[in-house]
Amino acid sequence: MLEPSPPTVTKAPWFADDPIALGEGPFARSVVSPVSNGDVQWDELARGDEELAEWCASRWLGAWRRLEQPPEHLVRTRSALHKVAEHVISPTRKRANGKIALRYTWGGFGTPFFGNDVQIRVAGDALIVQVGERVQHGRLTTLEDAAEFIGYDLTRYDLAGADEPLEVDADASCWLGDWFGFASSVLQQLRAESPNELEVSRVQLWPEHFDLAVELGSEQEGRRATYGMSPGDQQHEEPYVYVSPWEGVPDDAVLWNARGFRGAELSYDELLRDGDQREQALAFLRERRNALAQSRGAQ
Numbered sequence: 001m002l003e004p005s006p007p008t009v010t011k012a013p014w015f016a017d018d019p020i021a022l023g024e025g026p027f028a029r030s031v032v033s034p035v036s037n038g039d040v041q042w043d044e045l046a047r048g049d050e051e052l053a054e055w056c057a058s059r060w061l062g063a064w065r066r067l068e069q070p071p072e073h074l075v076r077t078r079s080a081l082h083k084v085a086e087h088v089i090s091p092t093r094k095r096a097n098g099k100i101a102l103r104y105t106w107g108g109f110g111t112p113f114f115g116n117d118v119q120i121r122v123a124g125d126a127l128i129v130q131v132g133e134r135v136q137h138g139r140l141t142t143l144e145d146a147a148e149f150i151g152y153d154l155t156r157y158d159l160a161g162a163d164e165p166l167e168v169d170a171d172a173s174c175w176l177g178d179w180f181g182f183a184s185s186v187l188q189q190l191r192a193e194s195p196n197e198l199e200v201s202r203v204q205l206w207p208e209h210f211d212l213a214v215e216l217g218s219e220q221e222g223r224r225a226t227y228g229m230s231p232g233d234q235q236h237e238e239p240y241v242y243v244s245p246w247e248g249v250p251d252d253a254v255l256w257n258a259r260g261f262r263g264a265e266l267s268y269d270e271l272l273r274d275g276d277q278r279e280q281a282l283a284f285l286r287e288r289r290n291a292l293a294q295s296r297g298a299q
Contacts, residue, residue: 002034002060002184003105004112004119006132014202015097016112020188034061034185035192059106060181064278067182067271070175070238077172078231080140081122082210084166085109087143089120090207092152101204104184104212108177109205120150123177125170140168176231179239180205183212183229186241186281190214190227194289199224209233216289222247223292225263227285235260238268241281243288250295255288264288 002019009017022031022038031038032045043062046053053063090100093111096118102109110121110128119130127138127146138149144162147154154162187203191214194200201215213228225245232239244263249256258265266284274280 002181002188004103004110006113006117006119008113008115008117010097015099015114016101016103016202018202019103019184020192033192035189037192060104060178060185064185065178067178067277069272070268071169071172073167073169073172074175075232075237076167077169078176078210080166080168081109081173081176082207083143083161084122084127084140084146085205085210086207087154087162088146088150088152089122092120092150095152100207101202102207103205104177104180106177106181107174109180122173124173125168140166142166179229179231180212182278182281186229186278186285187212187214187227189282190216190285190289198289198293217292219246223295225288225292227289229281233260236265239271240268241266241271241284243285243292245292250291252291255291 004019005017009015020033020035020037022033030040032040032042034042041062042056043064046056046063056062057065085102089111090102093102093114094100096114103112105121105123107123108121111119113119117132121128121130122140125140127140127149129136129138129150138146140146142163142165143154147162184203191200191203194216198216199218203212203214205212209230211228211230213226215224215226217224224247225243227243229241230236230239242258242263242265244261249262256262256264266281271277271280
């Protein structure tokens with residue numbers, strides 16, 4: 001499954017479950033996976049089963065849906081949820097185990113399970129705290145209210161604007177949840193198919209950038225890069241797919257076309273025009289991964 005599941009993982013360095021790990025089980029057991037590392041993929045299993053296809057599609061496990069035009073209030077909603085992620089949700093996880101990264105969760109984003117089987121997540125315009133099987137829903141009104149609902153004391157750094165209204169549109173937030181689900185499915189597939197020698201990291205949602213990313217390639221050889229999918233930022237009003245080499249980019253303006261950073265980007269307009277959005281995003285990432293693997297490092 002692409003979303004976190006209990007119980008809490010207390011083992012370093014990730015302190016989180018691996019959503020595409022095959023695990024251990026009985027001999028000759030068939031493993032169903034959201035990506036190509038299992039015996040069968042959810043996408044294959046869902047073919048011809050309308051109910052299962054709907055279940056998979058809602059969780060970005062298979063029966064892939066198309067992403068459509070972003071809703072009207074995406075930018076302001078993204079900005080508000082970015083603040084919640086960076087100043088409330090991530091610091092609460094950090095206080096428990098020192099880790100700041102978040103994940104895609106069904107309908108939105110949130111933490112892996114931590115502490116006493118606790119998860120904090122956002123879905124639509126709701127802030128959700130789950131402890132074991134007990135689930136509480138709160139409204140996203142201000143950072144101050146969100147912190148109080150979770151039980152987190154805002155720091156001096158977090159207090160600026162803590163009482164200002166959070167402009168969260170439920171439809172725009174749900175759309176962001178779909179973007180993170182789509183991104184997670186793409187990046188987990190890229191991770192699953194990449195060879196071990198590329199020193200593949202986990203897929204994580206970084207609160208400071210508010211995007212999902214995975215790291216691949218040898219840092220020592222100057223070939224390591226961040227492969228990510230952003231819901232948009234100050235330079236990009238709409239979402240985009242990107243590759244950002246750590247040591248600069250090879251001399252190829254066609255492959256390395258980004259604006260605002262050194263790397264490559266695939267615009268949301270390009271994704272909208274394609275018939276198979278998931279395969280287009282994967283092809284874009286694979287081409288840059290392969291180009292870096294064949295390069296001699298940064299130029």
